[in-house]
Amino acid sequence: MQVDEESMKPVLNRLRRAHGQLAAVIEMVESGRECKDVVTQLAAVSKALDRAGFKIVASGMRQCLSDDSGTPPMTQEELEKLFLTLA
Numbered sequence: 001m002q003v004d005e006e007s008m009k010p011v012l013n014r015l016r017r018a019h020g021q022l023a024a025v026i027e028m029v030e031s032g033r034e035c036k037d038v039v040t041q042l043a044a045v046s047k048a049l050d051r052a053g054f055k056i057v058a059s060g061m062r063q064c065l066s067d068d069s070g071t072p073p074m075t076q077e078e079l080e081k082l083f084l085t086l087a
Contacts (some may be wrong), residue, residue: 018048
């Protein structure tokens with residue numbers, strides 16, 4: 001399964017945002033910034049990664065539900081595991 005073209009751009013944007021935010025967290029830790037600031041920025045990284053992951057899972061579900069071949073690209077169990085890994 002691949003992420004469909006419609007979902008790819010927002011997923012990549014969210015992953016790039018998380019990448020930049022994570023670099024900022026590393027810089028903050030290295031420079032001795034206050035814990036509150038570091039945790040706040042780290043929470044933003046987590047949110048960006050979660051949103052990207054849920055977009056990928058939603059794309060997979062849409063493909064499974066719209067597949068006309070009769071064989072879904074992912075089983076229900078596989079989709080459930082994907083959701084649980086994001087929880």
